[in-house]
Amino acid sequence: MKAVLFGASKGMGRALARLMAARGDRLFLIGRVSEDLERSARDLEIRGAPAPVMTAFCDLLNPESFAPALDRAERELDGFNAVVVTAGMFATQEEMETDPQLAARVLAADFTGTVLFCEEARRRLLATGGGTLCVFSSVAGERGRKPVILYGAAKAGLSKYLEGLDHKFRARGLRTVCVKPGFVKTGMTAGLKPPPMAGQPEAVARRVLRAIDRGRPEVYAPAAWRGVMCIIRNLPRFVMRKIEF
Amino acid sequence: MTLQPHRSKLSGWGRFPVVDGLVLKSEDLPAATEGATLSRGLGRSYGDSSLPAGTDLPVADATLADRLLGFDPASGMLRAEAGASLFELNRVFLRRGWFVPVSPGTQFVTLGGMVASDVHGKNHHVDGCFGEHVRGLKLRVADGRIIECSDTAEQELFRATIGGMGLTGHILEVEFPMRPIPSPWIWSESQRVENLDLMAAGLKEAAREWPMTVGWIDCLARGAKLGRGILMKGRWAQPDEAPKKPPPLKGRLRVPFQFPGIALCKPNMKAFNLAYYWKHIQPCRRGIVHPDAFFYPLDALDDWNLIYGRRGFTQYQCVLPHADGNGPARRFLERFVSAGGMGFLCVIKDCGAEGKGMLSFPQPGISIAMDFPIHPTKTPALVDRLNELVIAEGGRIYLTKDTFTRPEHFRAMEPRLEAFNAVRRKWDPEVRIRSAQSVRLLGDSA
Numbered sequence: 024m025k026a027v028l029f030g031a032s033k034g035m036g037r038a039l040a041r042l043m044a045a046r047g048d049r050l051f052l053i054g055r056v057s058e059d060l061e062r063s064a065r066d067l068e069i070r071g072a073p074a075p076v077m078t079a080f081c082d083l084l085n086p087e088s089f090a091p092a093l094d095r096a097e098r099e100l101d102g103f104n105a106v107v108v109t110a111g112m113f114a115t116q117e118e119m120e121t122d123p124q125l126a127a128r129v130l131a132a133d134f135t136g137t138v139l140f141c142e143e144a145r146r147r148l149l150a151t152g153g154g155t156l157c158v159f160s161s162v163a164g165e166r167g168r169k170p171v172i173l174y175g176a177a178k179a180g181l182s183k184y185l186e187g188l189d190h191k192f193r194a195r196g197l198r199t200v201c202v203k204p205g206f207v208k209t210g211m212t213a214g215l216k217p218p219p220m221a222g223q224p225e226a227v228a229r230r231v232l233r234a235i236d237r238g239r240p241e242v243y244a245p246a247a248w249r250g251v252m253c254i255i256r257n258l259p260r261f262v263m264r265k266i267e268f
Numbered sequence: 269m270t271l272q273p274h275r276s277k278l279s280g281w282g283r284f285p286v287v288d289g290l291v292l293k294s295e296d297l298p299a300a301t302e303g304a305t306l307s308r309g310l311g312r313s314y315g316d317s318s319l320p321a322g323t324d325l326p327v328a329d330a331t332l333a334d335r336l337l338g339f340d341p342a343s344g345m346l347r348a349e350a351g352a353s354l355f356e357l358n359r360v361f362l363r364r365g366w367f368v369p370v371s372p373g374t375q376f377v378t379l380g381g382m383v384a385s386d387v388h389g390k391n392h393h394v395d396g397c398f399g400e401h402v403r404g405l406k407l408r409v410a411d412g413r414i415i416e417c418s419d420t421a422e423q424e425l426f427r428a429t430i431g432g433m434g435l436t437g438h439i440l441e442v443e444f445p446m447r448p449i450p451s452p453w454i455w456s457e458s459q460r461v462e463n464l465d466l467m468a469a470g471l472k473e474a475a476r477e478w479p480m481t482v483g484w485i486d487c488l489a490r491g492a493k494l495g496r497g498i499l500m501k502g503r504w505a506q507p508d509e510a511p512k513k514p515p516p517l518k519g520r521l522r523v524p525f526q527f528p529g530i531a532l533c534k535p536n537m538k539a540f541n542l543a544y545y546w547k548h549i550q551p552c553r554r555g556i557v558h559p560d561a562f563f564y565p566l567d568a569l570d571d572w573n574l575i576y577g578r579r580g581f582t583q584y585q586c587v588l589p590h591a592d593g594n595g596p597a598r599r600f601l602e603r604f605v606s607a608g609g610m611g612f613l614c615v616i617k618d619c620g621a622e623g624k625g626m627l628s629f630p631q632p633g634i635s636i637a638m639d640f641p642i643h644p645t646k647t648p649a650l651v652d653r654l655n656e657l658v659i660a661e662g663g664r665i666y667l668t669k670d671t672f673t674r675p676e677h678f679r680a681m682e683p684r685l686e687a688f689n690a691v692r693r694k695w696d697p698e699v700r701i702r703s704a705q706s707v708r709l710l711g712d713s714a
Binding site: 032063069209213215 | 293335360
């Protein structure tokens with residue numbers, strides 16, 4: 024597999040990149056901070072990714088960076104057949120309610136930015152006969168929930184966009200994988216109280232990699248969240264108004 | 269966004285004491301350590317070494333900073349972020365024929381922790397501590413600067429940091445050579461030994477031929493059986509005697525809940541020690557073993573510290589100089605039994621030369637380590653009695669395991685403390701970097 028990884032220097036992206044490196048996939052890293060990307064590139068080379076692992080600048084809040092980053096990846100990898108997006112922004116509901124500018128950035132990064140990036144990526148994948156576009160959305164997008172109203176709204180939009188891509192382009196060879204992580208213990212969630220089914224990044228990454236290899240359009244990770252969200256989706260409104268989940 | 273600290277209950281592996289700490293956790297360790305007064309890794313030191321001096325003094329959690337930054341397959345030189353765990357290193361390097369030069373008895377430790385504790389292992393009699401092999405460290409010192417130190421640059425700081433319990437600065441990166449191994453399997457020989465004299469003689473003799481040795485002793489046996497146990501010896505297997513396949517990743521069991529206090533009553537402890545001893549029914553066993561089973565037997569059981577129940581447990585580890593044959597070890601075990609001590613696991617090991625770390629634990633002699641559950645009044649009294657003996661014998665204790673030692677006892681067994689304090693004062697005149705342990709033992713302010 025020749026993969027472009029957006030957001031692989033941290034959290035679940037880091038864990039997934041390491042699994043891909045260990046099996047010898049060719050990787051290209053894109054992200055905001057070049058020194059951070061370089062350190063991750065060395066880590067992945069030592070873990071088995073064919074050297075050199077190259078990097079390029081790309082920022083979800085700067086759509087003009089998307090095309091040059093993917094062009095560069097295409098040149099360095101001599102074409103790619105997978106794009107994985109784990110980049111994203113997170114802030115708590117309270118933080119965003121009190122800071123509209125922060126809310127604007129999170130919404131722009133997690134919806135507009137991610138969707139526009141995917142547009143660039145899927146055009147290139149389709150042009151070379153298809154491939155895998157794996158994007159990390161969230162279970163937060165499954166239902167309007169009190170603790171994640173704004174973040175969840177952006178992720179809900181993203182999930183629906185990815186579903187649409189799958190419907191339209193699967194026949195032409197584009198395999199869209201929408202990942203819906205539940206609570207996973209990463210740097211992003213370090214300050215939050217973990218619920219009983221909190222997952223570890225590595226276990227999530229193993230599940231996601233299997234989904235990528237099989238071309239599953241949707242994957243919940245950890246798996247237990249599929250059941251949890253099935254219940255949450257079907258709870259009546261008067262219950263959702265009462266509970267704090 | 270600046271990194272926000274969060275509240276979290278913190279404790280060492282012994283689960284006592286527990287503090288409500290303020291934690292800074294991020295993949296970006298330089299950012300996390302910027303406002304922190306201490307760094308911690310996987311929390312495998314037993315007592316209060318990795319705990320902040322106060323509930324509002326932030327501590328940096330290094331475990332997400334776990335990238336490998338450079339590896340030279342020709343020389344084996346590895347540079348990595350301080351939060352990289354030995355478990356990860358083993359997973360990446362063992363099947364490729366590389367191993368750390370020194371490994372402690374668990375793989376759930378970070379490189380930063382291995383340096384701060386200057387860990388030793390079964391090969392101490394030939395290879396010394398981990399710190400002997402460290403070529404360079406990147407540290408954030410108390411004034412915020414990030415400094416590279418080694419035996420040629422800021423040597424004093426380097427040597428104070430090795431075994432310095434994280435009190436000289438935040439360890440950000442560690443560089444050391446991995447060691448090539450002939451195969452990833454271990455050839456091991458173990459024998460049942462009937463008493464302490466035979467154990468000490470066995471360790472001494474084995475040290476001449478074997479690169480790795482350790483003894484387990486039944487610390488409840490008395491009289492003629494005092495110090496009986498199992499002597500284990502090992503070396504890396506040669507390719508022709510090892511299985512062709514690399515050692516499989518071992519599944520681990522988890523202790524599902526905290527055991528009730530009664531689980532550790534004296535009859536149970538006796539039964540455990542007896543069973544462990546007689547499980548080794550043949551006088552001598554030899555063969556190929558999985559490296560995890562050899563180096564990390566307890567790692568097979570996740571959260572095994574829960575067995576010690578609500579009050580937690582501590583480990584007492586000291587090293588006693590050899591000058592007087594087996595006398596010191598015998599007196600130590602007799603004192604342990606007569607002071608009412610009872611323990612599950614007691615590990616005995618002959619140590620080689622003292623290392624370069626200014627507060628590094630091992631010195632030539634015999635090291636004894638034992639676990640016991642904490643009793644609010646009896647345990648501090650027991651530790652006092654053991655410490656008095658250690659002082660009289662000219663030995664010292666291992667800070668990584670310590671929870672109850674008094675400052676005056678520690679000073680009495682550490683003539684090197686003044687030199688260490690001088691380096692610390694030089695780099696941190698206001699004593700910003702400190703731990704619950706340094707408050708207890710070195711008189712830092714809480």
